[in-house]
Amino acid sequence: MPSVDLTGPSRIRTDRLVVRRFAPDDGEGLHGYLSRPEAVRFEPYDVQTRAQCDELAAARAHDPSFWAVCLQDDGTLVGNLYLHHDEPRAWRGHSLGYVFHPDHWHRGYATEACRALLDVCFDQWGAHRVTAHCDPRNEASWRLLERLGLRREGHFRQSASFSTDDAGRPLWHDAYLYAVLDSEWRPAND
Numbered sequence: 001m002p003s004v005d006l007t008g009p010s011r012i013r014t015d016r017l018v019v020r021r022f023a024p025d026d027g028e029g030l031h032g033y034l035s036r037p038e039a040v041r042f043e044p045y046d047v048q049t050r051a052q053c054d055e056l057a058a059a060r061a062h063d064p065s066f067w068a069v070c071l072q073d074d075g076t077l078v079g080n081l082y083l084h085h086d087e088p089r090a091w092r093g094h095s096l097g098y099v100f101h102p103d104h105w106h107r108g109y110a111t112e113a114c115r116a117l118l119d120v121c122f123d124q125w126g127a128h129r130v131t132a133h134c135d136p137r138n139e140a141s142w143r144l145l146e147r148l149g150l151r152r153e154g155h156f157r158q159s160a161s162f163s164t165d166d167a168g169r170p171l172w173h174d175a176y177l178y179a180v181l182d183s184e185w186r187p188a189n190d
């Protein structure tokens with residue numbers, strides 16, 4: 001079985017982007033998009049303050065699941081990826097997530113960054129299966145997953161709740177499950 005080394009590489013270059021580990025001083029860049037309601041609408045958290053973003057940057061600098069996505073030209077932080085090695089680790093499953101700066105949507109950056117990280121995940125870390133969940137109302141998200149070659153495998157009814165109504169009752173929402181296998185990734189992305 002291929003070994004899974006989540007410690008490297010620490011930096012991936014694509015045509016237009018650098019996908020790298022977070023640094024403790026990325027708080028300002030994070031705040032650029034995590035302060036935008038449209039960026040966090042489907043996230044399990046609300047808009048973040050500058051102080052919260054500084055804390056997040058410090059935490060993400062030590063969390064190998066988070067990746068900062070920057071423009072090659074000037075280093076601007078345009079978004080982040082999340083790729084978590086799931087338990088049990090021997091099954092070699094990984095969960096994908098992403099949030100990009102609304103000012104940089106519709107340019108193909110999310111597709112380019114995800115494709116590069118999944119190349120590394122399958123080819124270097126020996127992943128077997130990569131999955132992603134998204135709210136069915138989040139069309140930009142599931143369109144991205146389908147562009148990458150993930151397949152819709154499930155539609156879970158009222159499977160998550162990130163907020164409550166005025167009476168404190170959970171507001172439920174559905175989730176799609178998407179996935180791609182190692183045997184499917186390479187041919188689709190050659």
Ligand SMILES: CC(C)(COP(=O)(O)OP(=O)(O)OC[C@H]1O[C@@H](n2cnc3c(N)ncnc32)[C@H](O)[C@@H]1OP(=O)(O)O)[C@@H](O)C(=O)NCCC(=O)NCCS
Nearest residue numbers: 039042098099100105106107108109110111133134140141
């Ligand atoms: C999900 C999200 C990352 C998708 O962003 P996006 O801008 O649609 O995705 P990309 O950066 O890959 O851009 C693709 C779009 O740019 C277009 N595009 C323009 N130039 C392009 C280029 N050079 N290369 C590729 N695509 C290009 C594509 O045609 C595509 O448009 P379409 O969806 O209308 O067909 C973004 O909506 C987001 O951050 N949302 C908030 C966070 C969120 O909801 N996360 C998911 C939680 S499950």
